Amino acid sequence: MAAKAIDLGFVNDDCDSRLLDSHYFPSKVGGKPAWLSLKPLPPTERLLCSKCGSNLAFLMQVYSPREKPEEDAFHRTLFLFVCRNSGCCSANDGENFVVLRSQLPRINQFFSPDPPPDDPSEWNDFQQSASKYQALCAVCGCQGTKRCGQCHSVSYCGKDHQTRHWKAGHKKVCGKSVPQGTVDIVVSGVTFPEFDLEMEEEDYTPDKSVKDEEQALQEYEQCVSAMSTHQAADTQFSDQELEGMATQESEDDKQFKKFKKRVALYQDQVLRYCKGGEPLWVSIKHQAKEADIPDCSCGAPRQFEFQVMPQLLNYLGVDDKDGNSLDWGTLCVYTCRDSCAIGNNYVTEFLWKQDFTAD
Numbered sequence: 350m351a352a353k354a355i356d357l358g359f360v361n362d363d364c365d366s367r368l369l370d371s372h373y374f375p376s377k378v379g380g381k382p383a384w385l386s387l388k389p390l391p392p393t394e395r396l397l398c399s400k401c402g403s404n405l406a407f408l409m410q411v412y413s414p415r416e417k418p419e420e421d422a423f424h425r426t427l428f429l430f431v432c433r434n435s436g437c438c439s440a441n442d443g444e445n446f447v448v449l450r451s452q453l454p455r456i457n458q459f460f461s462p463d464p465p466p467d468d469p470s471e472w473n474d475f476q477q478s479a480s481k482y483q484a485l486c487a488v489c490g491c492q493g494t495k496r497c498g499q500c501h502s503v504s505y506c507g508k509d510h511q512t513r514h515w516k517a518g519h520k521k522v523c524g525k526s527v528p529q530g531t532v533d534i535v536v537s538g539v540t541f542p543e544f545d546l547e548m549e550e551e552d553y554t555p556d557k558s559v560k561d562e563e564q565a566l567q568e569y570e571q572c573v574s575a576m577s578t579h580q581a582a583d584t585q586f587s588d589q590e591l592e593g594m595a596t597q598e599s600e601d602d603k604q605f606k607k608f609k610k611r612v613a614l615y616q617d618q619v620l621r622y623c624k625g626g627e628p629l630w631v632s633i634k635h636q637a638k639e640a641d642i643p644d645c646s647c648g649a650p651r652q653f654e655f656q657v658m659p660q661l662l663n664y665l666g667v668d669d670k671d672g673n674s675l676d677w678g679t680l681c682v683y684t685c686r687d688s689c690a691i692g693n694n695y696v697t698e699f700l701w702k703q704d705f706t707a708d
Contacts, residue, residue, distance in 0.1 A: 355551040358411075358620030360664050364545035367469035372460055372477045374424060378409045378619070378664065380543030381490025385426040385451040386693040387459045388482035390492040393506045395697075398432035399444050404489065404509060405430035406539060408446075409546065411622070411655060415452075415688060422452035422688040424460070427698065429657070429682070431675065433538065433667070438675050441635045443702035448682055449695040458693075488514050488536050500524045513539065541665045546620065553614065604633045605705070612658070619661040624654045624684075630703060631659075631678035637701040645685035651699055656681045678704040 360378060369375045371383045384390060396405045408429040415422040428449040432438075437445040455462050465472055479485060484493040484504035493504030495511060500523045505511040515523075518534040608631045612618065621629060630636050642651050657680040667675045681701040689696075 352555075353623050353626040355553070355626065356548045356622040357551050357615055357618045358546045358548050358622065359615075359617055360619055360661070361545040361547045365469055366543065367472070369543065369545060370476070370478065372465050372472065374412050374414075374426070376410060376412045376546040376548065378544040378546055378661065379407070379541030381485075381540060382407045382410060382428055384479040385424060386453060386695065387477060387479040388693065390479060390483065390485075391449060391695045393492060393494060395449075395695075396430055396447060396491055396506075398434065398437055400437040401432065401434050403432055403434055403437075404491075404506060404539075405445075405447055406433045406541060407489065407491075408541065409620075409657070409661075411546070411620070413622070413624070413654070420688075421454045421690050423455040424457070425450070425452040425688060427451075427654070427682065427684065428695075429680075429700070433675070435667075435674055438677075440704045441702060443680070443700045446680065446700045446702070448684075448698040448700050450684060450688075450691070450698050451695050452688060452691065453693070486510055487519075487534070488539050490540075497523060510536070510539070541667075544664060548620075548622065551615065551621075553611070601633045605631060612660075617660060619658050619664070620655055621658065622655040625652050625686075628653055628656045628679065628681045628703075631705055632703060635703050637681060637683075637703075641701065642683050643699060645687075645689060645698075646696065647685060647687065647689035649685050649687040649689060651683040652686045654682050654684045676704070677702055 358376065366380075367373075369377050369380065369383055371385065371387065373383075374385070375383050377383065393404075397403065398405055408431045410426050410428045412424075412426050414425050417423070428451070430447045430449075432445040434445075439445075453459065459477055484496070485491065486493040486506035487503045488510035489506060491506045493506055495505045495507065497503045497505075497511065497515075497519070503514070503519065503523075505514065513536045514534060517536045608629055611629055628637075644650050657677070659676075659678060662675065662677070665675070679702075681703065683699045683701065685696075685698070
């Protein structure tokens with residue numbers, strides 16, 4: 350059986366931000382969600398960290414439509430959220446993440462069945478936003494169920510974002526005649542930097558020469574050594590482990606070397622997409638088994654769809670003042686095999702987190 354094609358995702362920081370709005374059905378990293386189903390949005394309580402109760406931050410979204418126009422998943426997007434509190438980031442533990450699936454048929458109440466124009470200046474007849482259907486939080490772009498008690502013109506998902514927005518500058522314009530929409534108030538530490546996510550098929554031949562693989566690996570390791578410790582996975586081992594690796598290559602070392610060789614061919618990849626395929630594991634430890642993946646709420650089994658690579662961390666600016674940070678080896682997303690019908694709602698899918706070490 351031929352191997353499944355793998356699409357790779359790369360961060361693009363040179364993109365017209367208007368092309369990242371909902372009616373362009375984008376794949377993107379950071380910023381605010383470009384919601385697919387515009388109403389109803391997930392309630393605030395579904396986007397709180399299960400560990401500390403804080404608001405989750407939007408990490409990325411991946412547009413993955415089905416091929417047949419008659420299907421109710423003609424448009425289909427997966428949304429990832431994460432708690433930015435580094436204390437909630439534990440090894441091989443994905444409890445501080447949430448994955449949501451949204452899908453719509455081609456004929457739906459929100460978007461034209463025709464594709465939007467390539468030129469954003471011609472989009473007036475296509476432009477759609479969840480803000481047309483309900484209030485959105487001015488800070489994170491999620492459902493805004495609370496309003497500023499003084500001006501009643503700005504909405505928030507909860508008290509935390511309202512307080513932070515007030516301190517960041519809303520108090521200076523609240524109640525004044527300045528149109529709120531013209532005031533761009535940035536609240537630090539809430540949203541991640543926004544990027545377009547470009548996809549291209551991986552060109553990989555298993556029988557590549559050893560010379561090509563070793564050269565790619567050498568170049569990759571040189572790149573790793575110059576980057577942050579998120580990618581410098583070798584430094585996460587203790588001196589004793591390093592000494593052991595120098596004398597005898599373990600099965601886990603072989604798996605990590607396999608991971609590095611494959612990634613080295615496309616050093617900047619931040620995502621690997623292969624619906625129904627297998628993840629590229631960073632370790633032989635803590636790999637997801639079939640029994641580890643819960644079935645969808647509809648009863649159908651879930652299957653692997655894509656994984657988020659550690660390279661993405663270099664674009665997020667997640668280190669705090671004490672040097673603590675979010676971290677992962679890879680994040681593997683499993684979704685309903687049947688993409689079951691969900692109407693205009695958002696359903697939760699499953700994420701498996703694997704780190705470079707088992708400790």
